[in-house]
Amino acid sequence: MTERPSLSKSEMEVARVLWEIGPATVREIHAAMEQRRLIDFATVQTYLRRIEGKGYACSELQNRARLYTAAARPKTVIRETVDDLVERLFGGDSMPLVRHLIEERGIDSDEIEELRSLIERLDSEKKQGGES
Amino acid sequence: MTERPSLSKSEMEVARVLWEIGPATVREIHAAMEQRRLIDFATVQTYLRRIEGKGYACSELQNRARLYTAAARPKTVIRETVDDLVERLFGGDSMPLVRHLIEERGIDSDEIEELRSLIERLDSEKKQGGES
DNA sequence: TCGTGCCACGTACAAATGTACGTGTCGAAT
DNA sequence: ATTCGACACGTACATTTGTACGTGGCACGA
Numbered sequence: 001m002t003e004r005p006s007l008s009k010s011e012m013e014v015a016r017v018l019w020e021i022g023p024a025t026v027r028e029i030h031a032a033m034e035q036r037r038l039i040d041f042a043t044v045q046t047y048l049r050r051i052e053g054k055g056y057a058c059s060e061l062q063n064r065a066r067l068y069t070a071a072a073r074p075k076t077v078i079r080e081t082v083d084d085l086v087e088r089l090f091g092g093d094s095m096p097l098v099r100h101l102i103e104e105r106g107i108d109s110d111e112i113e114e115l116r117s118l119i120e121r122l123d124s125e126k127k128q129g130g131e132s
Numbered sequence: 133m134t135e136r137p138s139l140s141k142s143e144m145e146v147a148r149v150l151w152e153i154g155p156a157t158v159r160e161i162h163a164a165m166e167q168r169r170l171i172d173f174a175t176v177q178t179y180l181r182r183i184e185g186k187g188y189a190c191s192e193l194q195n196r197a198r199l200y201t202a203a204a205r206p207k208t209v210i211r212e213t214v215d216d217l218v219e220r221l222f223g224g225d226s227m228p229l230v231r232h233l234i235e236e237r238g239i240d241s242d243e244i245e246e247l248r249s250l251i252e253r254l255d256s257e258k259k260q261g262g263e264s
Numbered sequence: 265t266c267g268t269g270c271c272a273c274g275t276a277c278a279a280a281t282g283t284a285c286g287t288g289t290c291g292a293a294t
Numbered sequence: 295a296t297t298c299g300a301c302a303c304g305t306a307c308a309t310t311t312g313t314a315c316g317t318g319g320c321a322c323g324a
Contacts, residue, residue, distance in 0.1 A: 102254065
């Protein structure tokens, strides 16, 4: 299934914005990105073209401007990306990454609370047979 | 400080093995990697050369064979890598990644237990003023 | 109708990456 | 002395990535 080349780092940055602000024109994506870092319009345009070429988005001309729409769900891309990272950096074990994230990058009280309930939920799901 | 180019995915894979089996020769690294995936000896050799070129390792000839030693701590590289990923894929917020990891990739009971206590620890550390 | 701004689209191009070959050398076994 | 196996090391080369320029069309205001 869906065997497409993975997104490069920069492409992923653009894809994220596309997911966030929904179907959007190059200019809109560019505007959204400019707020975070300096980047040329044409560069964003190229990234979008490549993202579409790789099958992660599709586009159509909406009177004079090309409108891009995501063609892959964030969840899928995130899974592929993270799986790869975990594989290469931790040999497939994801716990070290989880540890790193909650130990090295601060989490605030709300997040601690969220994690706590998330864990309780998983735990009880596990205790009374869950589907695979 | 330490402004070095980041490691590519494949280089990271090699670096991980280097950290794992300590100072090692190309052959040793190669052997360790072959167990997981097919890869050419010369390719590993090139990766190691590049890793050293980027400053993440150093090497010396140990009678006939070049012995590589890591020059950067895993923790540092992991931080840089993960920071970048979180930035590009989640706009800097790491919680989505944590959620993804514990929800989408299964964690077993032991890990749930570990997480639970990890969280409790962080929580209490937070409650009674901890250093930054 | 002429200019001007906005954008699509083709093209460019250096650097990084993935992947490896070939040559030369040194030490060990024959 | 000859051969062979192991490696280092230089080199190669197609792709991918990051980053952008330039050309040309079209719509809108002057």
